[in-house]
Amino acid sequence: MFISDSIKYVGVDDKDIDLFESQYVVPDGVSYNSYIIFDEKITIMDTVDARATDEWVKNIEEALGGKEPSYLVISHLEPDHAANIGLIAHKYPNMQLIGNAKTFQMLPQFFDEDFADRQVVVKEGDEISLGSHSLTFVMAPMVHWPEVMVAYEKTEKILFSADGFGKFGALDSEDDEGWACEARRYYFNIVGKYGAQVQNLLKKASALDIQTICPLHGPVLKENLGYYLDLYNTWSSYEPEDEGVIVAYASIHGNTAKAAKQIADKLKAKGVEKMEVMDLSRDDMAEAVEAAFRYDKMVLACATYDGGLFPVMEDFLNHLKSKNFQKRKAALVENGSWAPLAAKKMRESLESMKNIEICENIVSIKSTVKEENVEQMDKMIDELLK
Numbered sequence: 001m002f003i004s005d006s007i008k009y010v011g012v013d014d015k016d017i018d019l020f021e022s023q024y025v026v027p028d029g030v031s032y033n034s035y036i037i038f039d040e041k042i043t044i045m046d047t048v049d050a051r052a053t054d055e056w057v058k059n060i061e062e063a064l065g066g067k068e069p070s071y072l073v074i075s076h077l078e079p080d081h082a083a084n085i086g087l088i089a090h091k092y093p094n095m096q097l098i099g100n101a102k103t104f105q106m107l108p109q110f111f112d113e114d115f116a117d118r119q120v121v122v123k124e125g126d127e128i129s130l131g132s133h134s135l136t137f138v139m140a141p142m143v144h145w146p147e148v149m150v151a152y153e154k155t156e157k158i159l160f161s162a163d164g165f166g167k168f169g170a171l172d173s174e175d176d177e178g179w180a181c182e183a184r185r186y187y188f189n190i191v192g193k194y195g196a197q198v199q200n201l202l203k204k205a206s207a208l209d210i211q212t213i214c215p216l217h218g219p220v221l222k223e224n225l226g227y228y229l230d231l232y233n234t235w236s237s238y239e240p241e242d243e244g245v246i247v248a249y250a251s252i253h254g255n256t257a258k259a260a261k262q263i264a265d266k267l268k269a270k271g272v273e274k275m276e277v278m279d280l281s282r283d284d285m286a287e288a289v290e291a292a293f294r295y296d297k298m299v300l301a302c303a304t305y306d307g308g309l310f311p312v313m314e315d316f317l318n319h320l321k322s323k324n325f326q327k328r329k330a331a332l333v334e335n336g337s338w339a340p341l342a343a344k345k346m347r348e349s350l351e352s353m354k355n356i357e358i359c360e361n362i363v364s365i366k367s368t369v370k371e372e373n374v375e376q377m378d379k380m381i382d383e384l385l386k
């Protein structure tokens with residue numbers, strides 16, 4: 001990937017990983033991005049995951065062509081970017097490590113040594129000259145680790161954005177869904193809880209003239225940056241991106257699933273254009289979380305299970321709560337063969353989140369959908385779309 005004459009991409013695609021962060025399926029893999037700025041002081045921007053060590057070292061050696069780097073910038077210490085700090089520090093003993101106070105406080109947790117005599121400690125707004133380039137550091141605490149910082153290179157107007165603007169998918173993947181889909185799934189599942197902190201970072205970034213964004217996963221963004229910045233503003237302020245509905249169901253034997261699909265057909269007939277129907281037992285949980293954040297409305301349909309919720313619905317609601325889910329409208333469908341309780345349990349969970357409007361009209365099914373349930377569906381849908 002070409003960035004500029006003096007800035008080279010040295011990252012690695014990982015197409016074999018089974019689960020990113022041990023929970024996210026990545027059908028198109030993931031990239032661990034790393035960059036080198038060539039100047040009087042050659043600077044490496046982050047390392048890569050331990051899975052990608054050999055290829056990264058090869059990339060670094062090829063790019064450096066025998067030259068010695070002066071600095072390694074550590075944007076944060078997550079192992080998918082920081083695993084090779086020790087290795088590269090030993091390989092280039094004259095190289096200094098640039099981080100902030102928190103970076104160096106946490107560094108010994110990951111490595112047996114803290115490279116104390118090689119630390120360059122930066123704080124908000126500090127600028128380090130590399131020659132004709134310079135890096136200005138902007139702290140981004142809890143986006144999404146405490147020590148995160150991003151770096152702005154002013155001559156080429158590049159923001160090295162750490163995990164911000166990251167996306168699942170290897171760089172040479174066949175994925176033609178566009179940027180937003182896998183960037184949104186990445187954002188809400190990994191960064192989603194920290195909307196306020198992302199808003200702070202966006203405010204600081206708005207004061208910079210940015211022409212290129214170099215994230216730590218996914219493509220380098222060079223054109224139409226307003227599009228990406230606008231999406232990040234929407235996502236981090238928890239506003240829905242689209243008018244639409246996620247219909248998420250948790251069904252043991254299929255009757256709740258049938259009801260959910262019937263509701264989806266009715267919603268379509270009422271003119272709902274954007275909708276995703278998700279089987280929480282089988283579809284990707286991270287995609288369901290993504291869809292919940294994307295749309296302004298949700299229908300949750302769940303079988304009662306041991307006096308509570310069928311576990312995948314409980315899991316879904318727990319995911320949403322942990323990601324600070326808010327500002328949405330929800331409608332509830334329950335099923336049970338003797339004492340349906342799922343609507344009450346879903347309501348309790350949603351009421352523990354912020355600004356969730358829950359429809360009064362619910363659908364309460366006893367085993368299979370009956371005529372009275374169809375009437376309940378119509379009332380519920382009218383209230384949901386009101």
Ligand SMILES: Cc1cc2nc3c(=O)[nH]c(=O)nc-3n(C[C@H](O)[C@H](O)[C@H](O)COP(=O)(O)O)c2cc1C
Nearest residue numbers: 251252253254255256305306307336337338339367
């Ligand atoms: C292990 C288990 C526990 C259940 N617990 C309850 C319950 O507490 N209350 C209830 O009314 N139904 C309970 N049911 C019954 C289901 O909720 C009910 O059959 C429902 O119609 C299933 O919907 P489905 O066809 O979408 O799976 C339970 C079913 C199973 C398998």
